[in-house]
Amino acid sequence: MDLIRVKNVNKQYKNGVTAIYDLTLNIKKGSFVFVIGGSGSGKSTFIKMLYREEKPTSGEIIVGGINVAKLRNSKVYKLRRKLGIVFQDYRLLPKLTVYENVAFTMESIGATKAETRKKVLKALELVGLKAKIHNYPDQLSGGEQQRVAIARAIVNEPRILLCDEPTGNLDPDRSMEIVKVLEEINKTCGTTIIMATHDKEIVNKMQKEIVLLKDGRLIKHLEKGGYEE
Amino acid sequence: MKFFRMLRRSIRDAFKSVFRNFSLSLASISCITITLIIVAISIIVTFNVQSFTREMEKDLTIVVFLDNDTTEEEVNNIRERLENMTNVESLTYQSKSAIKEEMSKESDVFNEVMSTWDDEDNPLKDTFQVKVKDVEKISDTAKKIGRIDKVSTVRYGEGMVDNLISAFEAAQKISYGMVIALILVTVFLIINTIKLTIFSRKREISIMRLVGASNFTIKTPFIVEGMVLGLFGSIIPILIICFGYIALYNHFDGYLYSRMITLIEPEPFIYMVSGIVLVIGIIVGMIGSASAVRKYLKI
Numbered sequence: 001m002d003l004i005r006v007k008n009v010n011k012q013y014k015n016g017v018t019a020i021y022d023l024t025l026n027i028k029k030g031s032f033v034f035v036i037g038g039s040g041s042g043k044s045t046f047i048k049m050l051y052r053e054e055k056p057t058s059g060e061i062i063v064g065g066i067n068v069a070k071l072r073n074s075k076v077y078k079l080r081r082k083l084g085i086v087f088q089d090y091r092l093l094p095k096l097t098v099y100e101n102v103a104f105t106m107e108s109i110g111a112t113k114a115e116t117r118k119k120v121l122k123a124l125e126l127v128g129l130k131a132k133i134h135n136y137p138d139q140l141s142g143g144e145q146q147r148v149a150i151a152r153a154i155v156n157e158p159r160i161l162l163c164d165e166p167t168g169n170l171d172p173d174r175s176m177e178i179v180k181v182l183e184e185i186n187k188t189c190g191t192t193i194i195m196a197t198h199d200k201e202i203v204n205k206m207q208k209e210i211v212l213l214k215d216g217r218l219i220k221h222l223e224k225g226g227y228e229e
Numbered sequence: 230m231k232f233f234r235m236l237r238r239s240i241r242d243a244f245k246s247v248f249r250n251f252s253l254s255l256a257s258i259s260c261i262t263i264t265l266i267i268v269a270i271s272i273i274v275t276f277n278v279q280s281f282t283r284e285m286e287k288d289l290t291i292v293v294f295l296d297n298d299t300t301e302e303e304v305n306n307i308r309e310r311l312e313n314m315t316n317v318e319s320l321t322y323q324s325k326s327a328i329k330e331e332m333s334k335e336s337d338v339f340n341e342v343m344s345t346w347d348d349e350d351n352p353l354k355d356t357f358q359v360k361v362k363d364v365e366k367i368s369d370t371a372k373k374i375g376r377i378d379k380v381s382t383v384r385y386g387e388g389m390v391d392n393l394i395s396a397f398e399a400a401q402k403i404s405y406g407m408v409i410a411l412i413l414v415t416v417f418l419i420i421n422t423i424k425l426t427i428f429s430r431k432r433e434i435s436i437m438r439l440v441g442a443s444n445f446t447i448k449t450p451f452i453v454e455g456m457v458l459g460l461f462g463s464i465i466p467i468l469i470i471c472f473g474y475i476a477l478y479n480h481f482d483g484y485l486y487s488r489m490i491t492l493i494e495p496e497p498f499i500y501m502v503s504g505i506v507l508v509i510g511i512i513v514g515m516i517g518s519a520s521a522v523r524k525y526l527k528i
Binding site: 074112 | 231234235238432433435436437438439440441442443444446
């Protein structure tokens with residue numbers, strides 16, 4: 001079953017730059033997809049359209065049954081609750097502890113305290129940070145901060161986890177750790193993972209589904225593969 | 230359940246935020262306070278003016294003096310004509326001897342002088358005291374009565390009452406103007422206070438949006454913050470109303486200048502005014518924060 005359906009999508013920014021040309025692809029439930037390509041290939045724009053930070057100029061995007069292109073601003077939260085999103089720069093709240101940062105998601109959607117506690121601990125355990133729940137972000141390494149961000153993204157048990165260059169700020173070893181965590185989530189929770197990256201080493205090593213973009217066009221969509229042309 | 234949980238959280242965040250940006254909050258609160266004090270004063274003045282004009286209107290009578298040579302039959306005729314006038318509510322007749330008797334009772338000096346009069350040289354006149362239905366038309370009615378045969382003079386306290394009422398009305402208009410101007414300034418200040426809160430929490434807001442907080446969840450704390458500012462701003466005005474008005478009332482013994490201007494009893498009047506002031510404060514706070522949210526929170 002296709003969880004994400006993208007059909008004839010074009011995206012032109014207001015300044016006239018076209019980031020995506022006629023993109024059509026489907027992503028199955030439970031898959032682990034690398035969206036790869038150089039700078040300016042449209043990876044980030046593609047991810048942003050999936051969580052409706054950007055609207056496609058034309059075409060259709062269906063994410064988990066929601067027509068993203070037609071989604072009104074006031075209803076965007078309905079889409080976001082089905083998604084977890086991880087960024088290159090972590091985006092943690094510096095004044096909150098690890099636990100509070102993860103719990104923030106649950107609080108924002110109005111979960112009870114008991115439910116929050118249960119799910120937050122479970123998510124932190126999954127990313128291997130249960131021992132550091134009382135630390136603040138600035139007391140953690142980059143890799144650990146990113147794992148907190150992943151925990152925050154998955155705490156609400158989303159069907160899809162979108163990662164925009166999650167390893168961009170990390171050294172190769174930490175990057176591999178993060179990807180392993182994502183793979184673990186993919187396997188144990190069945191969460192569909194879409195990760196934009198330009199880290200060739202990771203992509204080649206993991207041998208997952210790849211979507212290769214170049215200058216906003218889809219060049220390759222393989223069930224399994226590496227970065228090589 | 231979920232709604233109340235979110236609401237509780239909003240209220241908690243709002244109070245926190247008021248204290249976090251204390252200096253700016255204080256500016257907004259002071260402005261609300263000043264506005265509401267003036268609102269309160271104008272409400273008190275308005276209600277008192279309304280109350281005493283109503284009282285005065287109730288007391289307003291046309292006194293119709295009849296010629297000295299009016300016969301009893303003519304008096305009855307006049308009574309009939311008065312009763313048939315559309316604006317006449319009720320009337321009472323006093324003969325000059327009845328008036329003499331009444332006045333004699335009022336003071337010894339009157340009694341001394343009046344006891345020398347007999348019915349023939351009693352200089353007083355027979356009168357009708359006429360109450361009207363519509364006070365606004367009192368001068369027309371008085372004129373009409375004046376045209377009746379055998380009516381010598383007609384009096385209804387013209388001039389004095391009108392002047393007093395129009396003076397109070399002018400005072401009321403000025404206070405309305407000031408209230409509107411001050412409310413606008415307050416709204417502007419609240420918009421700025423909330424704007425600062427929104428900017429200081431931009432990161433938090435963007436993350437809330439990413440993790441799927443609804444617009445309602447994001448907006449409510451800011452709206453509540455505006456309402457909290459309004460609430461704090463109304464505390465001092467309410468205290469001033471309660472203690473100030475009671476003190477004023479007791480000081481003047483319930484009357485202003487003369488027995489003609491009675492003040493409204495403090496209870497339950499002050500509670501009503503306090504309630505109005507509180508509601509205005511909260512609504513002004515809400516309007517200010519709602520427009521700030523609309524302007525600076527692009528969701």
